[in-house]
Amino acid sequence: MERESQEEDGLSTSSLLLGNYGESMTSSDPSVTPLLVFSTLVALCGSFVSGCTSGYSSPAESGIMEDLGLSTAAYSLFGSMITIGGMIGSLVNGRMTDMVGRRRTMGISQIFCAAGWLSIALAKNVWWLDTGRLLNGVGFGILTYVVPVYIAEITPKHIRGAFTTLNHLLLYCGISLIYFLGTIVSWRILALIGGIPCVLQVFGLFFIPESPRWLVKVGQEKEFEVTLQRLRGKSIDISQEAAEIRDYTETFERQSQSRILDLFQQRYAHSLIIGVGLMMLQQFEGANAFNYYASAIFKSADFSSSIGTRSIAIVQIPASALSVILTDKVGRRPLLLVSSAGMGFSCFLLGFSFFMQDLQYWKKVTPILAYVCILVFPINVKGSAGSVVTFSRWSCSWIVTYTFNFMLEWSAPGTFLIFACICGLTIVFTAKLVPETKGRALEELQASLAHILH
Known part of the structure; x- marks a missing residue:
């Protein structure tokens, strides 16, 4: 496999x-x-x-x-x-x-x-x-x-x-x-x-x-x-x-x-739940929607799409380098928790800024608030994936990337509040089920998963 x-x-x-x-x-x-x-x-x-x-x-x-x-x-x-x-x-x-x-x-x-x-x-x-x-x-x-x-x-x-x-x-x-x-x-x-x-x-x-x-x-x-x-x-x-x-x-x-069907044996159930569950939640957090449609979000927030897009271009590289360094030093599980919490808070503030915009309040503040919130999204930690998990990832990514523009037209505040709630679910899921992989051999991880399962 x-x-x-x-x-x-x-x-x-x-x-x-x-x-x-x-x-x-x-x-x-x-x-x-x-x-x-x-x-x-x-x-x-x-x-x-x-x-x-x-x-x-x-x-x-x-x-x-x-x-x-x-x-x-x-x-x-x-x-x-x-x-x-x-x-x-x-x-x-x-x-x-x-x-x-x-x-x-x-x-x-x-x-x-x-x-x-x-x-x-x-x-x-x-x-x-x-x-x-x-x-x-x-x-x-x-x-x-x-x-x-x-x-x-x-x-x-x-x-x-x-x-x-x-x-x-x-x-x-x-x-x-x-x-x-x-x-x-x-x-x-x-x-x-x-x-x-x-x-x-x-x-x-x-x-x-x-x-x-x-x-x-x-x-x-x-x-x-x-x-x-x-x-x-x-x-x-x-x-x-x-x-x-x-x-x-x-x-x-x-x-x-x-064979692929061997994955669905009981001894692999917990590992499969973690892999598929974490990948699905990460996709429904909306990170790919930001990657694919960042300029549209800036326009909806009444912020310059060219300035916003260039800012993301500048932030992406050091943010990615930082996540690589921290993953090695701190471990993947703590960073998953921190990044999901940061994304959740940013989505909440982004939804709040669009809500205030709809009410015609803080007109000068809400575009800046949306701009700052969107810049947080390059700082994200993603897990590795096997074939079944990856298929789930691409499937969920399609749902998010296809429906995002429709959701944004339906309700910008509602869209980002939904993302914020899913980030909260990711935090709970990671804290309860996902083991740390830093400094642990594959066999040790398999044994710990088996222990959790039983």
């Missing part, structure tokens, strides 16, 4: 397993080679593309709706098509990565993304727009799995954590760039800019090696040793690491011969 796991913003299950495995190595730490750095940078182009894809619909909204005459319903469908594509990508990403390799999978995903950007840039009607957004979503759904897996599999143990967290950071760099440029260029030019890192990664893939762990998995022993040596450096003795990778791969293959 681990082979079909996926993660959006952080490590996948496979990456976590590799991280625990790497801790058992006793060989000396190899140096960081130029090939390792270059391979990581090429892979991170995929994370950057994911960020560009995620952030595009916000700055492009007014331009697309005006130029193509789209209604609120039509644009909501366009914005949410990325989540439908993500569901498709999440169903095939694990199998594709195992069958054709990590490097080819990144190439295939970028073909989807590049075709999607081109379709949007040249769109003359809503069908071309939706098709392009759907293709972007498929590529997005594949990239969010294969990129962290590839990085985790090529890096040595002492830098694996640092390198894999760059995936999260580069995703938000992509969002920030698109947000900022979206206030300067037209939506068609913005789509073409979004396709540039797709081309860069496809070109870079010709110069980086395949994952050593995939090579040994498919029986390419000679290429496995050559590739591992290139990644670690000529002067490094790789014999012990190579032997441990072989042993680990054999053990992992034996243990992963399971």
Whole structure:
């Protein structure tokens, strides 16, 4: 089952397993080679593309709706098509990565993304727009799995954590760039800019090696040793690491011969409840609605959408870097509690500001209050996800991103108060059921979950 796991913003299950495995190595730490750095940078182009894809619909909204005459319903469908594509990508990403390799999978995903950007840039009607957004979503759904897996599999143990967290950071760099440029260029030019890192990664893939762990998995022993040596450096003795990778791969293959229905056994019930429940609650908190439609929210609050969007672009990167650092230092569970509490309080204040706006009170204050509240949303901690959990994530994300504009027209105060209530539920759910993962091995976590279940 681990082979079909996926993660959006952080490590996948496979990456976590590799991280625990790497801790058992006793060989000396190899140096960081130029090939390792270059391979990581090429892979991170995929994370950057994911960020560009995620952030595009916000700055492009007014331009697309005006130029193509789209209604609120039509644009909501366009914005949410990325989540439908993500569901498709999440169903095939694990199998594709195992069958054709990590490097080819990144190439295939970028073909989807590049075709999607081109379709949007040249769109003359809503069908071309939706098709392009759907293709972007498929590529997005594949990239969010294969990129962290590839990085985790090529890096040595002492830098694996640092390198894999760059995936999260580069995703938000992509969002920030698109947000900022979206206030300067037209939506068609913005789509073409979004396709540039797709081309860069496809070109870079010709110069980086395949994952050593995939090579040994498919029986390419000679290429496995050559590739591992290139990644670690000529002067490094790789014999012990190579032997441990072989042993680990054999053990992992034996243990992963399971079916999707095995997840629904009673012993996995608590883990599944935590995974699916937490992911659903995080989506219904409305974070993606803010990512996809931030400019529309600023307009509704009578605040400059260009200033607001640029502010988010500036805040995203340091906020993301801070969340990565704190996750390592403090742990994921405390940050989930704090971030949900912060988002809940911000949603409450945002709803309150819209309520006062509707009553024509504090006209000069409410736009500033809404602006400050919206800037809190980049500071968010998201959990990792397996295939079933990820499918739930994309499904809930589609519901939120499709209905958000309708909810905003129905009642802006009511929309954000609903989000605030869901943030409160997330706090209770996390406090009662979610265990801390910091500094704990996978086996220890499984044992603690089993103890809670019984």
